[in-house]
Amino acid sequence: MKRVSCIDIGTNTALLLIADLDTQEGSIKPVFHKQTIIRLGKNVDEQKIIDHEAMQRLISCMTDYKHISKEHDVQQIIAAGTSALRDAKNRMEIIDEVVRACGIVIKTISGEEEAALTFSGAVAGMEELPETFSVIDIGGGSTEITMGNAQTITGSVSMNIGSVRLTERFFSSQPPSEEEFNAAKEEINRHLTEHLPPFFEAREHVYGVAGTLTTIAAVVSGLEQFDPEKIHNFRLTCEQVGNLLDMFRRQTLNEIMDSGIPEGRADVITMGALILHQFMKLLGTESIRVSIQGLRYGMAWKELQKLVSDGETTNSA
Structure with missing residues (x-):
């Protein structure tokens, strides 16, 4: 059993799923959910830049999610950024600022990756x-x-x-x-x-x-x-x-x-x-x-499959 936090950072919202990945049953067991509207993609379509206010909303949210993860004894935090970060010319600056502020590393995923993870997560x-x-x-x-x-x-x-x-x-x-x-x-x-x-x-x-x-x-x-x-x-x-x-x-x-x-x-x-x-x-x-369900469940499912393929079948609390 492994407890993970999966964070979906979208254009409008940031979604948190804390779940236990049960390798023996091959299942995802939700522990905690949270949704925060951060509007990270405000004006990104026109300007191709995430502005300072949006970055601060993201940092505040990620700091909150880091604290919640710690309170729930999470072993790993997996964070994915989608459309707004894909489009933003300053995405690396934003990602670096989040790492400095709270230690969470955000991976910007492609539209194809997002679709595949969402597909598996939606029906998990x-x-x-x-x-x-x-x-x-x-x-x-x-x-x-x-x-x-x-x-x-x-x-x-x-x-x-x-x-x-x-x-x-x-x-x-x-x-x-x-x-x-x-x-x-x-x-x-x-x-x-x-x-x-x-x-x-x-x-x-x-x-x-x-x-x-x-x-x-x-x-x-x-x-x-x-x-x-x-x-x-x-x-x-x-x-x-x-x-x-x-x-x-x-x-x-x-x-x-x-x-x-x-x-x-x-x-x-x-x-x-x-x-x-x-x-x-x-x-x-x-x-x-x-x-x-959706992207964050797909992220959890992908991590579960990785654990199963690596042979991790220990069932610790």
Whole structure:
């Protein structure tokens, strides 16, 4: 048994999973979760630089996660940076500052690596998986779609369409104007039309991860407080997503927050819902299964496989 912290540093949020990796059972046993909205990718799409304020938010979050990991007797911290760090010209400076501040080493992973890890993480521990399925991960800076089965990945794509990136690029206000909304929709359709054809064979079995999916599922299910057990494997229909999108695109920021969307996600949920709706509509997917897992579970799964292959089967507390 090995206890690890897996940290997913995205464009909008930083997610922490502390888990015990059981090599005898071959399973991931979650111990602790935390989510922090850091908006690391603020203005990165335009400027290609992570600014000082965003860096300080990241350092504060990583310092917090380091303390939490120590309190839980974690043996190893694994941290991965995604779209915002991939795009930032000063990413090495940011990574070095985090190391100096708290000792956490962040590895910037490619879109292809992110997709592969998210694919395995999204369905880790699930039983009776379909023969072929897809996983969609709508992030703040990018969206990954991956297809395969329980044993292997057969197709993958990473696109620079994310809720934060496209909100900054197309929306000047909330609600957006009709022209802004349609321009964003055209951009999303352009990316999806180019990349979706290989995934049509898996249209009937799709799993979705990350904040856009889990937030929309929570609103649809009428939860006053987020309950991971009720969200995990929740069936979300294209009609439900479309109805919420129609509501969000006409609401002010305060009205969106009043409907249950947390601050820090409320200003990008319209775009996130638009990306999700167009994906489901263009692929012809009537419903999608929401997974509360994702990249950090994939990181844990990869470490578990490494331990198993190295022959580490000791079962210490």
